[in-house]
Amino acid sequence: MSRARLTPSSFAILGLLTLGPASGYELGSLGERTVQHFWPLTRPHIYSELSKLEQHGHVTSIEVEQRGAPDKRVYSITERGEGALDAWLGDPDPDVQRPRHPILIKLFFADRLDPGAVRPLLASYRAGLEARRSTYAALAAGAMPGQQWPQNRYVRLTARFGQRRMEADLAWLDEVEVMLAGPDSGE
Amino acid sequence: MSRARLTPSSFAILGLLTLGPASGYELGSLGERTVQHFWPLTRPHIYSELSKLEQHGHVTSIEVEQRGAPDKRVYSITERGEGALDAWLGDPDPDVQRPRHPILIKLFFADRLDPGAVRPLLASYRAGLEARRSTYAALAAGAMPGQQWPQNRYVRLTARFGQRRMEADLAWLDEVEVMLAGPDSGE
DNA sequence: GTTATCATGTAAAGCGTTACATGATTGT
DNA sequence: ACAATCATGTAACGCTTTACATGATAAC
Numbered sequence: 001m002s003r004a005r006l007t008p009s010s011f012a013i014l015g016l017l018t019l020g021p022a023s024g025y026e027l028g029s030l031g032e033r034t035v036q037h038f039w040p041l042t043r044p045h046i047y048s049e050l051s052k053l054e055q056h057g058h059v060t061s062i063e064v065e066q067r068g069a070p071d072k073r074v075y076s077i078t079e080r081g082e083g084a085l086d087a088w089l090g091d092p093d094p095d096v097q098r099p100r101h102p103i104l105i106k107l108f109f110a111d112r113l114d115p116g117a118v119r120p121l122l123a124s125y126r127a128g129l130e131a132r133r134s135t136y137a138a139l140a141a142g143a144m145p146g147q148q149w150p151q152n153r154y155v156r157l158t159a160r161f162g163q164r165r166m167e168a169d170l171a172w173l174d175e176v177e178v179m180l181a182g183p184d185s186g187e
Numbered sequence: 188m189s190r191a192r193l194t195p196s197s198f199a200i201l202g203l204l205t206l207g208p209a210s211g212y213e214l215g216s217l218g219e220r221t222v223q224h225f226w227p228l229t230r231p232h233i234y235s236e237l238s239k240l241e242q243h244g245h246v247t248s249i250e251v252e253q254r255g256a257p258d259k260r261v262y263s264i265t266e267r268g269e270g271a272l273d274a275w276l277g278d279p280d281p282d283v284q285r286p287r288h289p290i291l292i293k294l295f296f297a298d299r300l301d302p303g304a305v306r307p308l309l310a311s312y313r314a315g316l317e318a319r320r321s322t323y324a325a326l327a328a329g330a331m332p333g334q335q336w337p338q339n340r341y342v343r344l345t346a347r348f349g350q351r352r353m354e355a356d357l358a359w360l361d362e363v364e365v366m367l368a369g370p371d372s373g374e
Numbered sequence: 375g376t377t378a379t380c381a382t383g384t385a386a387a388g389c390g391t392t393a394c395a396t397g398a399t400t401g402t
Numbered sequence: 403a404c405a406a407t408c409a410t411g412t413a414a415c416g417c418t419t420t421a422c423a424t425g426a427t428a429a430c
Contacts, residue, residue: 038292089293105225121277128283153366158294161356161359162286171351179344
């Protein structure tokens with residue numbers, strides 16, 4: 001069972017494990033501080049991935065007793081795991097992520113709505129975009145308290161990605177509001 | 188069973204059904220011509236959604252006999268379905284889509300790679316971006332052969348979204364290549 | 375005539391999320 | 403004392419995808 005191939009989530013976890021052994025819970029915290037903005041990992045998901053990775057020999061684990069906290073199972077990446085990770089990292093496969101934009105579904109069918117109902121929709125969307133833009137801008141500027149990650153260059157790159165995306169979306173929103181204010185020029 | 192709430196996919200299908208009754212297969216074709224670029228739907232997914240929607244009373248279906256093709260089950264949206272759709276369309280809920288960018292995972296851990304291995308990764312990514320940019324640009328320009336959709340205004344809006352996203356990603360890629368050519372200024 | 379494509383759908387499996395459980399430590 | 407949070411994880415569920423099945427036209 002669990003013959004499935006490794007997913008990007010698997011590799012994100014393997015990548016985090018290259019920083020050192022960790023329990024599932026610790027990986028959850030580490031993920032929040034690192035890959036959260038471009039690959040969110042929930043803890044239940046991490047646990048199931050770790051089981052799968054262990055079955056495949058990409059990680060090993062030991063039970064560690066603790067006092068004052070429940071015992072924990074600490075996972076380490078194996079040589080096999082490192083090999084799989086590096087192969088994936090260097091593979092320029094398409095890795096096509098399906099675009100999923102609920103807001104565009106709403107807009108696509110927006111003619112069903114009262115004309116006045118579109119505005120609050122866009123306003124709420126805009127507020128979210130601006131909030132995330134601020135977050136990314138702060139990240140890109142290096143304001144990352146408690147950041148232990150040695151390769152700050154890559155942290156900045158990923159933050160700049162989010163920042164540019166938010167700016168593009170906001171520019172698009174401006175355009176949308178202009179278009180919706182004008183007449184429908186569709187045939 | 189199937190107590191689950193409706194998902195954006197459910198509403199995408201309900202939206203398509205407002206254009207007229209259709210079978211699961213026909214919805215698949217219609218979806219490819221309309222919502223594909225911002226909410227891909229696979230046919231098996233459509234069938235399971237239709238079952239769920241029917242159990243909830245959002246659609247009804249009739250069996251239609253055919254000659255020269257297998258019989259088909261044709262679904263129609265109900266008043267209840269239209270009500271649910273309109274409520275969702277007008278709801279400015281967060282609808283937070285988790286960001287999922289495999290390329291950023293790869294970049295985040297790119298220090299594990301040979302320095303020369305990053306270039307082909309980015310080149311391949313760039314090629315995909317440019318291809319999709321062309322597609323979106325053509326869509327936004329109105330070059331949509333056989334497009335039956337009456338609200339071309341919204342088609343253009345969603346196409347412009349994709350176009351701006353691709354442009355932002357390409358600009359970011361330019362920046363990445365400049366940064367990677369320079370020295371690592373991280374601490 | 376064989377091959378491909380159309381039109382219709384089902385079955386199986388897995389990825390990922392929401393909800394639940396449990397004991398220790400810390401805050402008020 | 404009581405509540406909140408920490409640290410650890412499990413269970414159940416459902417969305418979504420990949421693979422499979424089937425007969426009828428259309429193409430070469």
